Amino acid sequence: MPYPTEPVEILGAWVGAFLTIAIYSYILYRENLVFRFAEHTYIAVTFAVSIVQAVSMIQNNIIAPLSNGQLTYIVPIILGLMLYTLPFKQVRWMARYTVSFLVGIGFGVAIRGSLTASIIDQVLGSITPPINGSPLDWFNYIWIGLGFILVTMYFTFTVEHKGAYYYPTRLGRYILMLGLGVYFGNTVQFRMAMLSGRVQYLLQVFKIIPWP
Amino acid sequence: MQTALMLSVQSILIEGRGSSLIVLLLVLVLFYAAYSMSKSGRPPKMRRLIAIDAIEEAVGRAAEMGKPVHYTPGISGSLSSWQGPQMVASISILGYVGELCARYDVPLIINMAQADAIPLMEETLRLSYLKEGKPERFDPKMIRYQPSQSTMVTAILGTFQRERPAANMMIGGLYYESVVIGEAANFIGAMQIGGTANTHQLPFIVATCDYVLIGEELYAAAAYISKEPMQVASIASEDWIKFILLAITLLGFILEVVGIPVVSSFLKW
Amino acid sequence: MGEKSIWVKLGELDRRVLYWTLFILLAVPFLYPLGLPVSISETTLTLYNYIETLGPDDVAVVGIQAGVSAWPEVLPGLVAVTKHLVSRGVKIIFWGFYTDVDMTMNAIKARVPQLKWANEQVGSGDYKYGVDWVYIGLLAGGEAAVAQLADDLHSVIKADKFGTPADQIPLLQKVHNAADIALVVTSDTGDYGDYYIRQWAVRYKTKVAEVGIAMNYSTFIPYYNAGLAVGALKGVRGGAEYERLIGSLGEGTQRMDALNVSHLLTIFAVLLANICYFMTRGKKGGGG
Amino acid sequence: MDMSVARRPEIFIFITGVVMGLTLFGYFFDISEVQNAVQTFQTWATGIGWFALALGFLTAARVHLNHIRRRTPGRWYFSAWLFILTFIVTVAGLISQSTGFYKWSFTWVYTPLGATLYATTGFYIFSAAYRAFRARNLESSILLIAGILVMLGNCTVGEVIWNQIPAINEWLQLNGETPAMRALLFTAAFGLILFGIRVLMGAEKRFLGVVEGGGG
CATH class of the missing domain: 3.40.50 (Rossmann fold)
Structure with missing residues (x-):
């Protein structure tokens, strides 16, 4: 990909760079009119993108099958339109039908997804001893198994963390903090990669380094 | 009669999900128990959030x-x-x-x-x-x-x-x-x-x-905010099921090492 | 209320000073590359070794669930793995669940020149569109769609990106469900990796590998340990490792320099903050 | 016609319960009718989501129209700009998504700004680390040290400093964090299930639109 040659494209690259700097002016300086302009521009374009995509999705995935005689596709249209009763006092309860339906699916999907993956698999993973393992493998087995039990003990609502329950939950909290530290470290990598990507983009637009 | 029902349930049960079903049913039973307990005037205490x-x-x-x-x-x-x-x-x-x-x-x-x-x-x-x-x-x-x-x-x-x-x-x-x-x-x-x-x-x-x-x-x-008996009971049952499964984990943790895979074969059911 | 000590001042540093330092220092490695060596992680190596066992009879899926905004982190890995698949002759189906997937597909294609569109000249070693690879475009529907793809690809995929019906595309005729796919490479910023694990790996034993952002690497480790995932690249670092494995250094390796700078700076900042904290702790009275 | 029956809380609980129940039933039992129904439900839900987007726009439009009508200082002309631009880009997009101004806006505004915003976390994570990660006590020290070791392990300079860094990092990634993440998933799963049960029992009153202590 050479540096854009079309004037419209060059303009685009510069607009992108300008808006990027406008957003960062908030961070590197403070809230200002340039940031506000970038903010509203971004929101406007995103609204347009989501409306356009919704229209084509409704066309391709609801209207098209409906006109092919798949009559069940009338249901999302009705339920979707019921959301629009919201501003009208007398009928706004109708939106609640749609909400109840969506919430039912949400809970069904979430509970279904966590029963095996978050409960059974986690227990199973904690009780699978290594086969012909090294001492380190056995240490890991104990670390993960007992660690899991201790951290879970920390998350209780009806037992106070006192007396005999104090030390295990304390230990559980330390193990939890270790896990959070690892997560933090990994996220730093991703975020910094992203930020360096923006710096690279600016350097490219200003022709300080070559376009990829 | 009952065994026939059991068998027909077994035949449509998707492999590997039996233990999840048991856990879900157990949660319901524990919730009911905690709820009856708190209705009969022994509400569980909940720690502060x-x-x-x-x-x-x-x-x-x-x-x-x-x-x-x-x-x-x-x-x-x-x-x-x-x-x-x-x-x-x-x-x-x-x-x-x-x-x-x-x-x-x-x-x-x-x-x-x-x-x-x-x-x-x-x-x-x-x-x-x-x-x-x-x-x-x-x-x-x-x-x-x-x-x-x-x-x-x-x-x-x-x-x-x-x-x-x-x-x-x-x-x-x-x-x-x-x-x-x-x-x-x-x-x-x-x-x-x-x-x-x-x-x-x-x-x-x-x-x-x-x-x-x-x-x-x-x-x-939300349960903590309302402090209604049913809400608090449901929180208590959360703790109970966790303790039961932790006990099972501990049991499995030891039994698997000595080569008795009862717990893992139940979980894989 | 005497003069504030240097430690207090440093500890209360205006954060804009930090931001400017970071912003400027991040530009340095692009101007003066460092090029430090990269060691290979286990999860990168297992994916590499698995692809080494594949050949022209196998079909892989590359599912793009990361947007253009995540390119700095995921694109190097995606490109490196695609290059490897191409060098092994593995057939590839690309699709995505992210609105700007077309741009990502174009970016991969621009970096893997063997991939040719239907209207392009095919030379030796090149991938003929429709036969060796195909691009489906944007799909929608979350986990349900991922599940349906696993059960019956053709119930979801009626045509490719260009509207060519699926029954006129030779490569799509070869595959019917998840069991026909040798490898799913999933590139995520969100949760689609979990969907492929649940719907493809668990139900059809299809091999799944994550080439997403570093946080997805963390979520994939339990799957990897459980044998459900064949490998995972840890964001751009994984990409840099993979570039080294296939002997084609690229943007991942380049970006590692920026990571070195930013990580050292972050660690330095944390240490400095802690030194300030310890130097001033006793003086404020209490506050522990 | 008396519509009050149609808005009794029981009806909403019933709908939620049936949909939730079928979804779960289809997970455990291999009955194709149920599974097809659940699949259909999900297709519907996706469709409803697209309809909801326009509701979102109307909700936002209300706020911005208010600014314009009241001539809120420093705000109203931006709100007006938002309307104009949304309109132009939408019309352009409805005409053609793959050419023209829509494509241009998508490529040069939507995409780079998404990346820009995403990358702001780089700045903020940096200052959060500077400000918050202090070794106040044992537990914050553990978090700090684990975080630093992983950071050193993730960038290549770590292994130049000490050749054991990659091994330590690998242990932290593959084993060190596992118990914490397991426990978090495990406990949250029960929180979720019991929350679902409370919704079905009608205990989550806000969700049902019932005002505690009468009203309606």
């Missing part, structure tokens, strides 16, 4: 300073997605925040980005204001919808500097927005309460917020 207690403090502070409270459920995900329950839990807590804001006449600003959650959010808040006897103070414009995660972040950055809320609450299915919102709120000295069940964001709400709801606590918050 400091983050929830802090909500009133935060709203009170905003009232003293004459500044608004900012609330966001994060990006969360649509109601029908697996993130939906986090959104529902968040809106439930928002209802409580709304009541307090109505009570102390504190302006409330909500930035959110899931369109299908708007009706639930609006209705919940309308009722909060009604409950406090100030239905006329409810203004649907307090809900500010933004069309995507990143636009929501931009809008929140702007909101913070322009309207300087005294408190920021970000509770729900948070993603990358957590650290940005958290730091930007720190910048303006807002008191912060965070909460999420998304493990990958926990380090950031722990780092940026004054009070946090971690994972399970997010779902339990």
Whole structure:
């Protein structure tokens, strides 16, 4: 990909760079009119993108099958339109039908997804001893198994963390903090990669380094 | 008769999901037991959720300073997605925040980005204001919808500097927005309460917020606020099932090593 | 109320100073590359070794669930793995669940020149569109769609990106469900990796590998340990490792320099903050 | 016609319960009718989501129209700009998504700004680390040290400093964090299930739109 040659494209690259700097002016300086302009521009374009995509999705995935005689596709249209009763006092309860339906699916999907993956698999993973393992493998087995039990003990609502329950939950909290530290470290990598990507983009637009 | 029924159930049960079904049924039984116990006058005690207690403090502070409270459920995900329950839990807590804001006449600003959650959010808040006897103070414009995660972040950055809320609450299915919102709120000295069940964001709400709801606590918050017997009973049954499964884990942890795979074969059933 | 000590001042440093330092220092490695060596992680190596066992009879799926905004982190890995698949002659089906997937597909294609569109000249070693690879475009529908793809690809995929019906595309005629796919490479910023694990790996034993952002690497480790995932690249670091394995250094390796700078700076900042904290702790009275 | 029956809380609980129940039933039992129904439900839900987007726009429009009508200082002309731009880009997009101004806006505004916003976390994570990660006590020290070791392990300079860094990092990634993440998933799962049960029992009153202590 050479540096854009079309004037419209060059303009685009510069607009992108300008808006990027406008957003960062908030961070590197403070809230200002340039940031506000970038903010509203971004929101406007995103609204347009989501409306356009919704229209084509409704066309391709609801209207098209409906006109092919798949009559069940009338249901999302009705339920979707019921959301629009919201501003009208007398009928706004109708939106609640749609909400109840969506919430039912949400809970069904979430509970279904966590029963095996978050409960059974986690227990199973904690009780699978290594086969012909090294001492380190056995240490890991104990670390993960007992660690899991201790951290879970920390998350209780009806037992106070006192007396005999104090030390295990304390230990559980330390193990939890270790896990959070690892997560933090990994996220730093991703975020910094992203930020360096923006710096690279600016350097490219200003022709300080070559376009990829 | 009974065995015939058992066999027919067995034949349609999907392999590897039997143990999940047992766990789910066990949860129901324990819930019923805890509920009967608390109805018969022996309600279980629930430990304090400091983050929830802090909500009133935060709203009170905003009232003293004459500044608004900012609330966001994060990006969360649509109601029908697996993130939906986090959104529902968040809106439930928002209802409580709304009541307090109505009570102390504190302006409330909500930035959110899931369109299908708007009706639930609006209705919940309308009722909060009604409950406090100030239905006329409810203004649907307090809900500010933004069309995507990143636009929501931009809008929140702007909101913070322009309207300087005294408190920021970000509770729900948070993603990358957590650290940005958290730091930007720190910048303006807002008191912060965070909460999420998304493990990958926990380090950031722990780092940026004054009070946090971690994972399970997010779902339990509504029960904690209402303190109704059924709600508290359900929390107790959560603890019971956890202890039962921890006992099973410990048992399996030892038995597997000596070569008796009863627990793992049950779990794989 | 005497003069504030240097430690107090440093501890309360205006954060804009931090931001400017970071912003400027991040530009340095692009101007003066460092090029430090990269060691290979286990999860990168297992994916590499698995692809080494594949050949022209195998079909892989590359599912793009990361947007253009995540390119700095995921694109190097996606490109490196695609290059490896191409060098082994593995057939590839690309699709995505992210609105700007077309741009990502074009970016991969621009970096893997063997991939040719239908209207392009095919030379030796090149991938003929429709026969060796195909691009489906944007799909929608979350986990349900991922599940349906696993059960019956053709119930979801009626045509490719250009509207050519699926029954006129030779490569799509070869595959019917998840069992026909040798490898799913999933590139995520969100949760689609979990969907492929649940719907493809668990139900059809299809091999799944994550080439997403570093946080997805963390979520994939339990799957990897449980044998459900064949490998995972840890964001751009994984990409840099993979570039080294296939002997084609690229943007991942380049970006590692920026990571070195930013990580050292972050660690330095944390240490500095802690030194300030310890130097001032006793003086403020309490506050522990 | 008396519509009050149609808005009794029981009806909403019933809808939620049936949909939730079928979804779960289809997970455990291999009955194709149920599974097809659940699949259909999900297709519907996706469709409803697209309809909801316009509701989102109307909700936002209300806020911005208010600014314009009241001529809010420093705000109203931006709100007006938002309307104009949304309109132009939408019309352009409805005409053609793959050419013209829509494509241009998508490529040069939507995409780079998404990346820009995403990358702001780089700044904020940096200052959060500076401000919040102090070794106040044992537990914050553990978090700090684990975080630093992982950071050193993730960038290549770590192994130049000490050749054991990659091994330590690998242990932290593959084993060190596992118990914490397991426990978080495990406990949150029960929180979720019991929350679902409370919704079905009608205990989550806010969700049902019932005002505690009468009202309606």
